[in-house]
Amino acid sequence: MTVNAASEGKFLIRRDWIYPADLTGRFRTWRKRIGYGLIALFALTPWIRIGGLPAVQIDLPGRRLLLLGSIFTPHDSWALALMGLIVAICMFFFAAVFGRVWCGWACPQTVWMDWLYRPIERLIEGKAHSRKKMDSKPPSEWPASWWARKVAKYVAFALATAFIVGVFLTWFIGGPRLLHGDMGAAGWGVAGFIFALGFLNAVWFREQLCTYACPYARFQGALMSDKSLIVAYDEQRGEPRKLGKAREGGDCVSCMRCVQVCPAGIDIRDGDQLSCIACASCVDACDTVMIKIGKPRGLIRYTTDRDATGPTPISVKTLGSRSLMYAAILALLSGALVYGAVTRSPITVAVARAVSTEIFRELPNGEVANQLTVHISNRANSAHEFVVRSGTEGVTVTVPGLPWAVDWGAEERLMAFVSAPAERFVDGRLAAMIVVEREDGTEVSAHFDMLGPSHPSPHTTETTP
Numbered sequence: 001m002t003v004n005a006a007s008e009g010k011f012l013i014r015r016d017w018i019y020p021a022d023l024t025g026r027f028r029t030w031r032k033r034i035g036y037g038l039i040a041l042f043a044l045t046p047w048i049r050i051g052g053l054p055a056v057q058i059d060l061p062g063r064r065l066l067l068l069g070s071i072f073t074p075h076d077s078w079a080l081a082l083m084g085l086i087v088a089i090c091m092f093f094f095a096a097v098f099g100r101v102w103c104g105w106a107c108p109q110t111v112w113m114d115w116l117y118r119p120i121e122r123l124i125e126g127k128a129h130s131r132k133k134m135d136s137k138p139p140s141e142w143p144a145s146w147w148a149r150k151v152a153k154y155v156a157f158a159l160a161t162a163f164i165v166g167v168f169l170t171w172f173i174g175g176p177r178l179l180h181g182d183m184g185a186a187g188w189g190v191a192g193f194i195f196a197l198g199f200l201n202a203v204w205f206r207e208q209l210c211t212y213a214c215p216y217a218r219f220q221g222a223l224m225s226d227k228s229l230i231v232a233y234d235e236q237r238g239e240p241r242k243l244g245k246a247r248e249g250g251d252c253v254s255c256m257r258c259v260q261v262c263p264a265g266i267d268i269r270d271g272d273q274l275s276c277i278a279c280a281s282c283v284d285a286c287d288t289v290m291i292k293i294g295k296p297r298g299l300i301r302y303t304t305d306r307d308a309t310g311p312t313p314i315s316v317k318t319l320g321s322r323s324l325m326y327a328a329i330l331a332l333l334s335g336a337l338v339y340g341a342v343t344r345s346p347i348t349v350a351v352a353r354a355v356s357t358e359i360f361r362e363l364p365n366g367e368v369a370n371q372l373t374v375h376i377s378n379r380a381n382s383a384h385e386f387v388v389r390s391g392t393e394g395v396t397v398t399v400p401g402l403p404w405a406v407d408w409g410a411e412e413r414l415m416a417f418v419s420a421p422a423e424r425f426v427d428g429r430l431a432a433m434i435v436v437e438r439e440d441g442t443e444v445s446a447h448f449d450m451l452g453p454s455h456p457s458p459h460t461t462e463t464t465p
């Protein structure tokens with residue numbers, strides 16, 4: 001894309017369209033398999049059920065994350081923090097070891113463009129060279145058949161985008177709610193906004209997203225080293241390039257196939273570039289040429305900066321201390337997450353002082369009463385009933401409406417009235433315990449301080465067994 005700040009006194013953005021040529025090759029085959037595998041994973045995961053729950057659902061209104069049969073609520077902030085750290089370290093690790101392989105093989109932008117939008121475009125408008133030829137004419141000279149193809153392509157793109165947005169939403173609201181259109185006005189608004197962005201990206205923005213808008217593309221440069229995997233041209237072997245019918249020179253025959261197939265529109269022979277997404281299309285294209293002219297494959301190949309003219313590396317030896325450190329941290333964090341998820345309690349209880357004008361009340365019978373709220377979070381994958389009682393002798397806990405039903409993955413707030421004889425208070429405080437019991441006998445307790453005369457300072461305690 002060329003952006004001219006001003007032209008004839010006006011802002012002008014000129015779009016240089018890229019028409020990647022069709023190709024076949026071993027990397028292309030593997031990328032296609034992985035791409036369609038990822039699309040299937042993306043589309044089907046929210047429909048898979050584990051323990052009666054969706055395998056993955058980011059339930060924002062319900063403030064819970066369903067993940068592989070476990071329910072994470074705001075009480076599991078440690079787990080959410082660990083997940084965030086794991087994702088961040090994964091990005092560091094993959095960039096340090098595999099460079100931009102994520103961009104070329106697994107990034108949603110590449111996967112949707114290469115395996116959904118471009119195949120649709122190829123099907124409706126034909127091969128790259130004929131598309132380029134027709135598009136180079138002014139629209140006033142387009143025949144009706146080309147207009148019809150354009151309209152058909154945009155309709156197909158709109159349907160494909162609607163499919164992607166629908167699949168994306170199932171990760172948040174689940175498949176059944178989406179099928180019933182049960183999203184509320186806000187949900188439809190978000191869906192419309194994502195659809196507009198996705199459609200604009202498909203019809204116009206495309207590869208520019210990787211070069212101009214993606215922050216990960218930018219900061220990968222800082223994470224990569226001379227030991228990271230890149231796609232590179234073997235200059236030592238390829239130069240000087242043969243031109244025309246020249247017989248002398250390096251292995252590059254200047255056929256330009258590597259440039260024609262590049263979805264970023266660059267010439268890898270000019271060196272490593274920010275726009276290169278390491279998709280290996282140029283590798284496949286050049287390998288085909290090398291085979292045809294009887295030369296070994298690999299004039300363009302996956303390699304590292306340090307070893308661009310030698311054999312392709314990536315072994316434990318060549319990983320480098322930074323990558324090994326990332327791998328060790330990843331293993332530690334993942335282990336901690338799994339251990340924490342497996343051993344955590346299915347119930348969380350928190351006690352907080354109720355918002356009230358009085359901190360305590362002195363009752364006519366000589367007792368002191370406090371008003372509390374008890375938060376019960378049910379992290380099991382089925383609804384349960386709970387009762388609440390005192391765990392401290394002489395302290396009475398009264399909760400209206402027991403037993404209290406709490407849905408799976410939900411949190412309920414109960415009002416509790418706690419009273420104890422005034423003489424039990426020392427310096428205006430009395431340490432007490434509340435016990436929450438599930439109908440199957442599972443118990444969780446929470447400690448709190450009752451407050452008596454002349455002692456303020458509200459206090460909140462949270463306990464899991």
Ligand code: SF4
Nearest residue numbers: 262276277279280282
């Ligand atoms: S230079 Fe090669 S690896 Fe990089 S984007 Fe272009 S085709 Fe893909």
Ligand code: SF4
Nearest residue numbers: 252253255256258286
């Ligand atoms: S495809 Fe290979 S031989 Fe052809 S121009 Fe590119 S590097 Fe040279």
